[in-house]
Amino acid sequence: MEIILGAFVTSGLTLFIFSFLYKDNPFFKIAEHLYMGAGLAWYIQLTIYKVIIPNVWGPFRKAWENGDWFTIWMIVIPTVLGISLITQFIPRISWMSRYGFTFLMGYSAGLALPTGLSTDFMNQILGTIEPFASVLNLTTGQLLNSIILLIGTISVLFYFFFSVEHKGAIKKISNFGIYFLMIYFGASFGNTVMARFSLLYGRFDLLVRYSNAQYFYATNWIILGLVIYFIVEKFLIKKVIANNS
Amino acid sequence: MKETLNKMLKIDRRWLFLLLTFAIIIPILKPIGIPSKSTSDAVKDIYDFIDKLPPGSTIILSLDYDPSTAPELHPQAAVVLKHAFKKNLKVIIMTFLAGSGGLIDELVRTIPTKYSKEYGRDYVLLPYMPNILAALTQMSSNIYAFYEKDIDGKPLREYEMMKNIQSYKDIACVVDITGTAILDYWVAYVGDKYKVPILGGVTAISQVGYGPYLQKKQLKGLIGGMKGAAEYERLISEVGKGTSGIDALNIAHILVIVFIIFSNIVLLILKFL
Amino acid sequence: MKIIKKYIPLAIVFIFGMITLASYYVPHRTSEEYLEWINRWENIVSAFALFLGMISLFYVHYKKIERKVDGWGYSLFVYIGFLIIMVAAMISHGDISKGGKVTCLGWTFNNIYNPLSATMFSVLAFFIISTAYRAFRIKSTSAFMLFLAGLILMLGNIPLGEIIWDKLFSWTHITIAEIKNWIINVPSTAGKRGIMIGIAIGAAVTSLKIIFGIERGYMGKD
């Protein structure tokens, strides 16, 4: 029973979303609004059962029983900060919500500064020049590739120079850099196609499976319903227009 | 002429959508079996390995994928299971991913009956186990310490096929099909430590990362993405979801390429008109 | 008042920024513990942010229903969707499966949440084809680069592409897989690296601006 109901709900929601590709319609709107609620609820239940209860409520109770005041404070303070976010709804004291996330801003900035400079800056220099250290062991092809990589990276960086005007030599180099950017974009686009088509295949495969007698032709019924709706709608609209004119 | 061409460039995109729908639906309904140039070595390895196992040996099939990676991995699981049944191997199916339940259910509802295989005699299902590392280590000495009961809550030990199974040393190989790092665990904690042959099935994207394992023979074989599943299906001459999947991907890719080239040709003609 | 409203928050940013920065260079257990705690803080605060989101969502759709704006009926589905998942979660205590059996929450995941998100995700396949049709037109040299790289990657990813390539270009003695790998590893990496370095420096400078209170747009203006 629950399997057949599941088949109808699944294929229904799947087709409702796909129907948007034809045009906007009430069924898509239903799926869209249902999803807005369900999506948020999904994250809220995940936060409650997988984060708050095991990582916050559990330690808090344990600390409370043991009288571990340090842990208690370390949980109470962020809770107060979190509650301060809710002051958003009261304009006069809404500034309090700043307290709620400023520490997050500082934390993430403090985290990003050294890691950005070391992993993405210094290690990228290293990665660019490292092949040249073993130049004697490289084939001509590999050496050429390393040189292209170096020149390409540098010319892309020229494209990102902001405080100099892009004309003359700089313009030429930065235009050369754009070619590398475009190759990256094209390659990255082409490489993603496979994964996306696989996903679509998965959805269609499911729909085909649910069109079996075993599932009471769930997909077929819903497609039929949608088609009837679109025909009726088209017919009705024509009629309305005809009546108006 | 110019107008029709211009119209073609601005064609209603819903026609493109319709063509793509057909490109993917048709192979699902009727797999074509578009040939591929070659079978990759890693797939051939895994096929050979399973093919050479003596009939009656027991293998572990660890299915650790959820709906998000199922399009690529489900066909792999199906084809490996089919191959095992064809060679009269006994299969222990287990999972370490909570979301895999429905998918495994679907596999065992359809495939075993086709090969007239019986639950308990030819295959068993073990329940989901969250504590993966502990389970992997424990099974080296005693499988029943963690899996006292099967998925239906019946004592696992009492099944016919489990009579002579105690630990990894009674297992011919492990096939792990996953979109997660669980395959790495199998390799590191079971394959390297207890010398159990590990075979794998992964998504096309993560396939590249397993190169080193294959090279060092820590993995005895690997199925990559839908392409791998299709190649495997050809090896056991069974047309399945892998074949239809790679057909669909083939056609859809060619469709995109044709569209791109077509729009450029139209553009070129317009330039000279 | 300005102190409470403005300077204390800026001081918080500065202090946490500097401590976190320092923790990158301090291997001692204390700095690890600090990071563990602040992650827990983040969890707690973002949990409240989620509730803030929930209240906002309910409020928006409550207003729509109350004022009976166009299509207010759809807003009811927001509440329905929310309730279905929440009730299911409460029944099954947040577990998707228990003892190998799919729970109530698992059912909603498999039949409501997953179909919606997976289908929305797979719609991308359609959009890829229409975007490709429009955007991969060779109008300039740079567009040609985009076209060429995209085309080769798409051909190289499918078995049929290999066959077609061998039929047409076997005289070059280069396989499409080799060209594909070269594009990914050399020119494409150069492009990506350039972007990443720019971003890294930009991010570092922005981080400095945040820590020292020069950038304060995130606080809203007063």
Next chain:
Amino acid sequence: MMKIIKFSLISLFFISNLFAMPSKSKKQAEQKNQNIELSSLQLIDYPSDRGDMIILKWDIEKENDLTYEIYVSTNKENWIKAKEVKNGEWTLEKIDLPFWMWNKKESKNAVLLEVTKIFSISEEDFFDKYKDGFKLYAKLNILNKNKRFETQIVEGMAKGNWFRTDRLNSLITVIIVSLVFFIVVSHAKKKELFIRRIAGLDAIDEAVGRATEMGKPVIYVPGIGSMSNISTIASVFILGEVGKKIAQYDATIKVPHYDPIVFTVAKETIKQAYIEAERPDSYRDDINMFITQDQFAYAAAVDGMITREKPAACFYMGYFMAESLLLAEVGASAGAIQIAGTDIDSQLPFFVTACDYTLIGEELYAAGAYLSKEPMLVSALKVQDFGKLLFIIFASILSIILIIAAKTGSTNFTNTILDILKVR
């Protein structure tokens, strides 16, 4: 380099009796051991760690086929065999630390021991109980062909350290960049500083103008980032500037939100923009709307919104993942002018192909300076350019130097340079 073992056979019987052996059979085995004094044997704390690692080091012998068994203990009584190594198998060079921490060329056997693993103590317990350091003893059994020698016991302490000396290079880089930043920013002058043209930002005026003419709204999508994402910060700043223009032209704008905190910040930003444009009365509270905090639900809702509102222009600025194309393609089919900007490199291809203008990576960060022309921001941009220049200079000069070094065979020099750049 001294490579001498001092055999002191005199104390043979004395010392061997000092050891209480755990089992009888082992005792018999140990009794055959000859005791020697290995003066170079040292147990030193691993520098720059959190306190659970220690290094045992001793000279490399000329004889090659020596095998060492490492025994450790916390109380000199219960000895645990931690590792077995061959002479010259593990050296200082193999421990991945930079040259400024020790002389890598010193020919010493060096073995890194992880205390928690050897004594199987859980990490929590370890850091709870041994806050001030973990004292342990070590000795070697040397196997030379069939002979076994046992060395003296050495003592060491595994301690948590307060500075990652191996990250000194990273710290210096951070300091240099910060210094440059302060010098440049504090010298920011009011006079016009140059910024190169950014086409995507120039198009904002055009887009807003078009929206005014057509009487259709502008939709500004700030993405799915939280407030601490740098791209979101940039996005909110741009939103303020766009908001001002919208208010001046008397056009309408809609901003759908994913993150509740970004939502509240954007509300204030837009309100302020209307005040600055001297149109506070045209501000409405429903310009910003919270949608939902689920990636694809957000995409579905914004797609619905774009199809229904038929906007004249769409802006996508900030942090985007797979929904980038879901939004941009719907916007394109609705016939809107589209301007996008993100620093997520995997999504740039989709924006570039589907939108009219795209701010690529760093261009998004530069947008604030470009639009506001605020001297402080413009000069910060100069720091960014300085960083890129640094990269270009370093990368090109160092590659030439490395090639020369490789040709002349000075590997030491090469390794030094690579060490300086490597961040661990």
